[in-house]
């Protein structure tokens with residue numbers, strides 16, 4: 001008897017989304033990045049194509065973040081200059097994309113004006129050639145204000161902007177549509193809400209290939225198992241031709257992983273957990289690995305050492 | 321996997337004589353399918369039918385037990401959302417017999433330290449893979465004995481030399497180690513060695529075709545306590561093989577691959593090695609042999625394993641009753657949280673670190689986190705007040721302060737109105753509790 005391999009035949013694949021725009025396309029990026037397009041479960045090259053390898057967007061914030069020193073020290077002095085920081089991520093750490101988080105817009109913090117935010121976006125665009133992901137702060141109302149201005153100021157750049165949520169998607173979806181950007185649609189760990197939101201955004205007129213989904217993730221040890229199964233179901237749905245689930249997925253891995261105590265508590269506090277240096281890096285990298293196995297296309301990450309590990313893991317999985 | 325009544329019926333004699341206690345063969349088949357009857361009650365089933373039914377009813381992946389409570393295999397689904405994964409990947413640390421005695425002792429000590437506690441759960445490393453690399457059979461037996469002496473964890477004995485393997489195994493057979501590997505060249509000797517000592521054995525060949533052939537030959541020796549190794553040593557090939565084994569066993573009931581699978585990492589850098597191992601843990605490996613044994617490396621991997629192997633149907637919960645931390649008295653602070661084990665223990669750990677004896681009342685939210693519960697209407701002020709009344713907290717403390725999680729600050733007004741207690745909004749993350757507790761007086 002010989003072994004008849006089981007190769008699944010799927011009726012569809014994950015949609016492809018292009019991020020960024022070059023000069024010919026109306027933007028200023030040196031190149032675009034395409035995500036999605038997989039026609040099988042992640043990295044199963046024997047039955048389908050992983051057309052575009054997963055990419056890493058490194059997180060840059062407009063105010064100096066309160067991240068732990070092991071991360072901040074790797075970033076160095078540029079941490080108070082978003083443009084220089086972004087450049088370092090691309091040049092030194094090999095980031096595929098920059099994820100710019102405008103925490104400074106928060107009315108409870110710096111309360112930065114929309115124009116100020118737009119200026120920072122432009123500075124970062126000028127500093128790097130890679131496409132940009134731009135998200136606002138923790139205040140939905142303020143985000144609508146700043147995103148409208150940013151979308152216009154960066155018209156044609158095909159930014160990936162976020163976030164659209166079930167009870168707050170119209171204004172940002174409109175901004176994406178009018179100024180030709182791509183949109184992040186976030187749902188709270190719920191397949192039905194995820195689909196529903198995609199339908200609503202699509203009904204407004206945004207094409208499906210201009211949407212990336214954020215299913216909401218959790219850190220290692222803090223609920224990642226729920227994320228894992230929801231993403232796995234979404235990927236199976238996409239392959240089974242559920243068009244409203246077939247967008248590429250973005251995961252805010254760095255944010256979630258570094259909220260976990262294991263990523264920042266020192267060995268003095270928890271002697272049983274081993275040295276923080278490697279533990280902190282792995283906490284973020286293993287969170288990333290978990291979501292990679294269930295179909296993440298864009299990983300938003302913080303710790304440069306974790307980024308290096310995940311780049312190697314992706315290369316291993318691509319068979320390179 | 322359970323058979324349906326109809327599948328069973330096809331194998332029955334169809335006499336409808338009623339001797340089994342139910343009037344017809346079909347009724348008997350139904351009773352068998354639901355586990356309410358035993359095949360022995362029918363005096364007329366043929367030997368062939370009995371064998372067919374037994375083998376069809378056997379689990380798609382055989383459970384292989386070895387060492388100290390290690391169970392490999394016995395999985396029934398491809399995706400955890402289909403039901404659950406049952407037997408967490410067994411993690412074994414590679415120990416070479418070419419280490420010096422000092423290095424060996426240091427490694428053993430490090431391995432023994434791989435016990436962790438986080439959020440109310442205990443994780444510990446499962447075992448040691450004693451690998452012959454020295455070429456010296458006596459040395460190998462000695463190292464195996466030293467490891468066995470030093471720890472009661474599960475053992476894997478791995479050598480290409482049958483003589484060395486035998487010498488190491490025989491004195492340790494009562495520990496029921498897993499041994500390996502039986503290859504095309506030596507399988508008769510190695511499988512018979514396993515059989516004679518009643519221990520499971522790894523069957524190894526390069527690639528699935530060769531492995532299928534070897535498993536079939538090995539089974540012909542009258543033994544089937546097997547663990548499979550397809551010889552792949554790169555991440556991407558191993559992922560492919562693991563996926564094929566699982567699919568063939570579960571979707572096709574392909575018997576030669578109805579066994580658990582063991583994997584070996586190949587990345588040399590320990591952090592890259594952990595990343596490689598995460599892939600195998602997530603995707604179907606029953607065992608992984610690793611080289612690194614640093615706490616900082618194993619904790620993330622073992623946490624992922626714990627997460628992947630929890631039952632998606634029922635979150636781990638704590639009892640929703642009043643808990644006390646330390647020597648509480650009438651002045652002790654009173655915290656509320658949810659009965660999701662992860663949430664509760666995140667809070668309990670910090671309260672403990674604060675060194676202030678305190679009460680914690682987890683509200684029954686069906687085991688959901690603070691915000692999930694709040695969003696689902698399971699963390700309502702009414703419910704909290706009810707739980708407070710039931711807990712008798714009012715008689716236990718003389719103050720009237722409730723500390724609530726920072727993420728649900730919005731419920732404070734209503735909660736204070738309904739309870740008549742003062743509501744103190746705590747920090748959002750539990751890690752803020754220690755410094756927050758210093759502001760209480």
Ligand code: B12
Pocket residue numbers: 187188189190193216217218219222223226227256635655656657658660662663666667687688689690691692693694695696723724725726727746747748749750751753
């Ligand atoms: C995993 C998860 C789920 C899992 C449930 C897991 C579980 N057992 O709870 C599932 C998939 C089932 C789920 C479902 C839903 N979820 Co949900 N989920 C999450 C997720 C990813 C992680 C939650 C988690 O486990 N956190 C870890 C635990 C330990 O955190 P915690 O309980 O908050 O505890 C921390 C603090 O609060 C603090 N703390 C706790 N107690 C106390 C007490 C005191 C006194 C103090 C001081 C501190 C303190 O300590 C802990 C550590 O810091 C979050 C998003 C995220 N990344 O955080 C969304 C999230 C909580 N979910 C959300 C929603 C909306 C839902 C749904 C309602 C969606 C829907 N309509 O289907 C459903 C509800 C399901 C239901 N009917 O029960 C929203 C809540 C929005 C809001 N602000 O209210 C979130 C924030 C996602 C989002 N961004 O939109 N979810």
Ligand code: SF4
Pocket residue numbers: 332333334335336337338339340341342343344345346348361362363364365
């Ligand atoms: S005893 Fe056997 S043959 Fe008779 S009815 Fe029962 S199942 Fe059928």
